[in-house]
Amino acid sequence: QVQLVQSGPEVKEPGASVRVSCKASGYTFTVYYLHWVRQAPGQGLDWMGWIHPSSGATNYAQKFQGRVTMTRDTSINTAYMELSNLRSDDTAVYYCARDRDASSSLDYWGQGTLVTVPS
Amino acid sequence: SSELTQDPAMSVALGQTVRITCQGDSLRSYYASWYQQKPGQAPVLVIYSKNNRPSGIPDRFSGSSSGNTASLTITGAQAEDEADYYCNSRDSSSNHYVFGTGTKVTVL
Numbered sequence: 001q002v003q004l005v006q007s008g009p010e011v012k013e014p015g016a017s018v019r020v021s022c023k024a025s026g027y028t029f030t031v032y033y034l035h036w037v038r039q040a041p042g043q044g045l046d047w048m049g050w051i052h053p054s055s056g057a058t059n060y061a062q063k064f065q066g067r068v069t070m071t072r073d074t075s076i077n078t079a080y081m082e083l084s085n086l087r088s089d090d091t092a093v094y095y096c097a098r099d100r101d102a103s104s105s106l107d108y109w110g111q112g113t114l115v116t117v118p119s
Numbered sequence: 120s121s122e123l124t125q126d127p128a129m130s131v132a133l134g135q136t137v138r139i140t141c142q143g144d145s146l147r148s149y150y151a152s153w154y155q156q157k158p159g160q161a162p163v164l165v166i167y168s169k170n171n172r173p174s175g176i177p178d179r180f181s182g183s184s185s186g187n188t189a190s191l192t193i194t195g196a197q198a199e200d201e202a203d204y205y206c207n208s209r210d211s212s213s214n215h216y217v218f219g220t221g222t223k224v225t226v227l
Contacts, residue, residue: 035216037162045154045162045205045218061215095161104208104216105152105167112161 002026004096004110011116017084020113022096029077030054033099035106036070036081038092046092050099051079088119121145121210123219130225131196139191141206141219148211151189153182156203165204166191193224201226 007021022034036048049060051070058070064083072079079096094113097106123143131137141151150169154162164173166182169189179194189208193200206219 037218044221045156045207047207047216047218050216059214062213097162100164100167103150103152103168105164106154106162106207107164107167107173109161109163 002098002108004098004108006094006096006110006113009114009116011118012086014086014088014117014119016086016117017082018086018115019080019082020094020096020115022079022081022110024077024079024098027098029072030074033102034072034079035097035099036068037095037097037106039095039112040089040092043092048081048094053079083115086115086117088117091115091117121212121217123151123206123208123217125204125206125219125222127220128223128225130227131193132227133198134195136192136194137196137224139193139204139222139224141189141191142187143208143217143219144187145208145211145217146184146187146189149208150184151182151206151208153180153189153191154205154207155200156205157201162205196224196226198226200224 003025005023030053033050035050051058053072069082096110098108100107153166156162165180170182183190204222
């Protein structure tokens with residue numbers, strides 16, 4: 001069965017960077033786009049960008065350009081999202097999600113990773 | 120970038136029908152997908168490509184689209200349908216993706 005398993009919670013100081021991992025299993029990792037979505041406490045879903053694991057091509061939301069880097073390691077079927085220069089308003093649950101057909105349909109999601117940046 | 124607008128909250132009596140709408144310019148070019156999210160859980164895809172249900176999603180969930188508006192209809196709402204619902208689609212101007220503002224559905 002398809003699974004996306006994310007790394008554990010993180011607490012980071014303002015100005016630091018955080019890297020969240022997303023390990024895929026149960027399907028061919030290199031075939032499907034992988035998206036990152038975040039959700040601040042009590043807020044809605046916020047699309048951050050995607051990576052295509054086969055080529056490494058990325059596409060980032062404008063608001064995260066310059067601060068986010070998405071990478072992957074195909075040898076271990078794992079994607080990474082690194083966010084730098086953290087601020088208190090980056091406190092959120094970060095999700096990875098598989099795109100079933102490159103048309104915004106995110107059919108499998110990781111369990112989420114809480115990143116806390118104290119103010 | 121485009122925005123997708125949803126009503127913040129809706130309520131429905133048990134067993135009745137509720138339609139949740141999502142408005143945005145990108146919906147003239149791209150289909151919406153719909154997600155259900157319960158407290159403390161990751162979102163779950165319930166409708167994709169206008170009106171397709173993933174395996175395991177009850178057939179009381181259906182989708183439709185007209186012009187700049189996409190809709191998710193729950194026919195015969197159950198207590199377990201109480202959740203937040205989000206639409207999303209591609210952004211027609213930037214090749215990015217965008218989520219709707221979300222609708223909290225309460226089943227009375």
